[in-house]
Amino acid sequence: MSGPLDGLRIIELAGLGPAPFAGMMLADAGADIVRIDRFERATYPPHSEAHVDLMNRGRRSVAVDLKNPGGVGLVLRLVEVADGLMEGFRPGVAERLGLGPDVCLARNPRLVFGRMTGWGQDGPLAQAAGHDIDYIALSGALEPIGRAGQAPLPPLNLVGDFGGGGMLLAFGMVAAILSARQTGAGQVVDAAMVDGAASLMTMTTTLRAAGMWDGPRGTNLLDTGAHFYEVYETSDGGFIGVGAIEPQFYAELIRLLGLEGEDLPPQMDRDAWPGMKERFARIFAGRTRADWEAVFDGTDACATPVLSPAEAPEHPHNRFRQTFTEVAGVVQPAPAPRFLGTPGAIRRPPPNPGQHAEEALGDWGLSDGEIGALRTSGAIR
DSSP states (O other), rough: OOOOOTTTTEEEEEOHHHHHHHHHHHHTTTTTTEEEEEGGOOOOOOSSSSOOOGTTTTEEEEEEEESHHHHHHHHHHHHHHHHHEEOOHHHHHHHHHTTHHHHHHHOOOTTTEEEESSSSSSTTTTOOOOOOHHHHHHHTTTTTOOOOTSSSOTTTIIIIIIIIIHHHHHHHHHHHHHEEEEEEEEEEEEEEEEHHHHHHHHHHHHHHHSSSSOOOOOOOTTTTTTTTTEEOOOOTTTTEEEEEEEEHHHHHHHTTTOOTTTTOOOOGGGGGGHHHHHHHHHHTSSHHHHHHHHHHSSSOOOOOEEEEEEEEGHHHHHHHOOEEETTTTTEEESSSSOSSSSOOOOOSSOOOOTHHHHHHHHHHOHHHHHHHHHHTTTOOO
């Protein structure tokens, strides 16, 4: 056992994407999480190899039939000794299963009940279907992303699902559990991806309010409008990411590009940005990515190679930091952030549904006889 959340007990009602990502973060930080998987997904005996979904790592799985009263009763029994419960259903689904927050908090008034949705628990769109792209579109986060004269560019599903969703749910769970330990009162955490994506836009909103972000998409400081905050192609088809915003870093970039001493326009002359961008593009296109990486190595020009997900684990800095790790034969991101006094860890590979019924339920206080009765009744598989 390790991590600053060692000793915390959380129930995770299995879902997809953002809620499991929150569970991964909490498990990496030491929380003991029992994942309640769907009964029909379990196999017997469980598969011996690790499950493919890396976001489920670090947990133990119990396959429970939530249509069986015994299965619902089991979850409520676990609720009595849990610090938190997380679910990612549409609003009202947990209630229809008999596992809504009112029922759970009646069993354990100190419980933190985390709810992960796209639109939130209420509002005109609460029951509407959606995905990351929809949530960031409505929050104002998608429209500014992209190049001038082109359509907005979805940034994978990082902003809504994981930044504005899973990370915000994990933060909310820890904050509410701290509150419950101080006050004795649990509560509901309503984590909506549309809210989280809007929160991530706070700096951009600040720049807009200050008059520093007033142009169309792709013409501003951080959206590829500026020639010193852009991605440039190299002669071998690679790319270099440039982010030399501060004057001293920009001066270093200019020097290393061979432009020092030339009569250049001021860095913040926005009318000159398109022309300077074309000039930078021609310079970068004259050498390979490896050549430029060597040029910028050890400097403050804020220019780095754009690595693929396959290349990133092999970069010397990432190797030194152990930013990536290997578990069950799969290279994957290591736990983050780092806790120097109570290091987090990936305690086990992703479980197969139902893989840890006896072990997990025994650790959470059920006897062998009770576990056997649940299996006989069909409540667990």
